[in-house]
Amino acid sequence: MVDFTRKITHQDYKNPEKLKKYYHRVEKKIDIKPSKFDKGYVERKRSDYILYNDEFLATKIPYYIVPLLGGGLSLILFLGTLKYSLRDGVTNENLFFIIFSSAILLFFVVFGLTMPKKEQILNRKDGLITFHGFLWQPNITMEFEKAEFAYSTGGEDLVGGFQLQIIRPNKWQTFAITGYVGSECYEDMSFITWYMDKNRPLPPGEAFDPYRQQDFERRKAEGFPKPLYPSKISTPEATKEQQAERKRIGGW
Secondary structure, three states: OOOOOOOOOOOOOOOHHHHHHHOOEOOOOEOOOOOOOOHHHHHHOOOOEEEEOOOEEEEOOOOOHHHHHHHHHHHHHHHHHHHHHHHHOOOHHHHHHHHHHHHHHHHHHHHHHHOOOOOEEEEOOOOEEEEOOOOOOOOEEEEOOOOEEEEOOOOOOOOOOOOEEEEOOOOOOOEEEOOOOOOOHHHHHHHHHHHHOOOOOOOOOHHHHHHHHHHHHHHHHOOOOOOOOOEOOOOOOOOHHHHHHHHHHHOO
């Protein structure tokens, strides 16, 4: 099996006070019970998930959309401007748009051919999260506890709003979209927090059922330490017997 352990690249944010003041932060807690990680959901999303078990959840990043979309729009602008220039003659304005669209098209072609591999990994075992960097920036790995999340605001009509984003620990903040489960940020955050809280049972969903027993045995050997993050949702074990054992040993 492929090892999805990655070395830590960032220890913290350089401007934590700015994050608290200016961004719509989403706290690591479980407010909503995620309900989509069953067999049907995973089968429909099979091409998105590389691995999911009690140690790692690794997904593919469709980052190829960035050069395709950017290159496509710049190509349309270039061809449209060229068409009008051939029909009406080259003007300073047309010349500017031809040069501008050509430069943007070249940028996205080069980026599409040279961009680094993009990864998105939840490392439940070690408490680490890996997410893709901005453009040519390498992937970022940091402790989940230190990672900051926010939600997108979208446009005036809220299209693209309330998506969960990871704030990259750069000098100038950029954001990485997560997109695990749920149609909005709070369900997505609840799922990620639940999975990354290795003191809890795995999140609900048939896809995790084959790994629940070994995850239970690991937590039992550790004395069933109490959860790391708050939750409004009860997180019982898979069976009543396991629940009774956790309560007897761990006290919760």
